[in-house]
Amino acid sequence: DAKTTQPPSMDCAEGRAANLPCNHSTISGNEYVYWYRQIHSQGPQYIIHGLKNNETNEMASLIITEDRKSSTLILPHATLRDTAVYYCIVRARGSQGNLIFGKGTKLSVKP
Amino acid sequence: GAVVSQHPSWVICKSGTSVKIECRSLDFQATTMFWYRQFPKQSLMLMATSNEGSKATYEQGVEKDKFLINHASLTLSTLTVTSAHPEDSSFYICSARGETSEAYNEQFFGPGTRLTVL
Numbered sequence: 001d002a003k004t005t006q007p008p009s010m011d012c013a014e015g016r017a018a019n020l021p022c023n024h025s026t027i028s029g030n031e032y033v034y035w036y037r038q039i040h041s042q043g044p045q046y047i048i049h050g051l052k053n054n055e056t057n058e059m060a061s062l063i064i065t066e067d068r069k070s071s072t073l074i075l076p077h078a079t080l081r082d083t084a085v086y087y088c089i090v091r092a093r094g095s096q097g098n099l100i101f102g103k104g105t106k107l108s109v110k111p
Numbered sequence: 112g113a114v115v116s117q118h119p120s121w122v123i124c125k126s127g128t129s130v131k132i133e134c135r136s137l138d139f140q141a142t143t144m145f146w147y148r149q150f151p152k153q154s155l156m157l158m159a160t161s162n163e164g165s166k167a168t169y170e171q172g173v174e175k176d177k178f179l180i181n182h183a184s185l186t187l188s189t190l191t192v193t194s195a196h197p198e199d200s201s202f203y204i205c206s207a208r209g210e211t212s213e214a215y216n217e218q219f220f221g222p223g224t225r226l227t228v229l
Contacts, residue, residue, distance in 0.1 A: 036220075043115075043204045043220035044155070087154075098145045098206070099218050101155040 004088045009106040012082075018075040020105050022088030025069040030092045033064060034099070035073045037084040044087065044101075047073065051093075078109045113139045115207050117221035124195055125229055132190045132224045134205030140185040141207035145218070146178075149202040161188045195228040202226075 005023040012018040034049040087104040147155040167180035179191040
């Protein structure tokens with residue numbers, strides 16, 4: 001699985017959009033970009049995943065650059081409950097291996 | 112969506128005792144379950160991969176005789192921490208890989224179990 005790079009921490013004002021970047025310059029053609037988050041003392045929660053097209057669901061939007069070397073997770077209207085560590089993971093869908101977690105980005109949403 | 116439960120959510124035990132943690136996939140069958148450990152302010156680290164009906168595969172540095180894993184059915188895996196010591200205090204998280212059409216090959220996580228060894 002390709003390696004990802006994320007900033008260690010970010011702040012966001014409540015009600016504003018939170019844009020979390022992720023670099024995955026060595027991503028291969030069959031690898032998807034997955035985003036999970038972990039709220040303090042809870043298990044990871046799936047947010048969204050994509051291959052090359054932008055994706056949106058009820059939680060977030062995922063913007064993947066045309067060359068697929070980076071992506072951005074967007075939380076359109078961040079709330080205090082969105083404070084968590086956000087993990088960007090690249091992985092071939094259907095891979096038999098486990099998800100490998102890096103250090104992620106600690107997002108702090110402030111009132 | 113697919114739900115994974117863990118029991119107990121937290122446990123405190125004395126040094127030298129054994130603790131069993133259960134992981135269940137509630138609405139799907141999981142032939143593979145993963146056990147992770149997370150120390151404070153660190154990321155999740157995989158301990159072992161558990162396949163139903165076969166022996167678990169342990170990551171390097173994880174003692175298989177200390178962390179006993181049983182995956183006897185398609186919906187249940189257990190992790191037993193034997194002769195627990197204070198350094199085993201951690202947050203243990205299980206994950207199940209779905210085999211239903213809805214959850215095929217996706218990985219779903221339990222809420223975690225906080226173990227404190229006194």
